[in-house]
Amino acid sequence: MSQLAILIGAIYCALAVAAGAFGAHGLAERLDPRALELWETASRYLMYSGLGLLAVGILDELWHERLLTAAAASLAIGGLVFSGTVFALALGAPRFLGAVTPLGGLLLIAGFLAVAWTAIARHLD
16 A cells, blocks of 8 residues: 555645646736636645655655555545545636535545544554
8 A cells, every 4th residue: 555655645746746836837927816716726735745745655654554444545645635626626627526525625634634643543552
C-alpha cells in the first residue's frame, strides 16, 4: 500500500502544480475571477491530498498500521472528488455538481484524522 500511496501522491502533486500553472497562464484570460478562484482552490486541495498521501506512504513504511490503508484511500478518493468537482465547476459544470464536493472534503478530513488517530494510538502503546 505504501508504494501506491506514494505513487498517487506524487502524481497528485505534479497535477496540482500543472493545474495551478495552467490556471494562472492558460485560463487567466478565459475565466472570470470567481472561476479562477475555484480553479486555484481545486489545485491547492489536490496538492494537500497529494502531500498527505506521500506522508501516509512513508508512515506506512515505518509503522505498518492497517488504519493507514484507510487513510490513504480516503485521501486519494477525497482529493479526486473534491478537486475534480471544483475544477469542473470552475469550467462551467452544472451547479448541482457542487453538492458532491463536500463528500470529497469529508473524505479528506477523515483521511487526515485517521493519520492522527494512528499517531495517537502508537503513542499510547
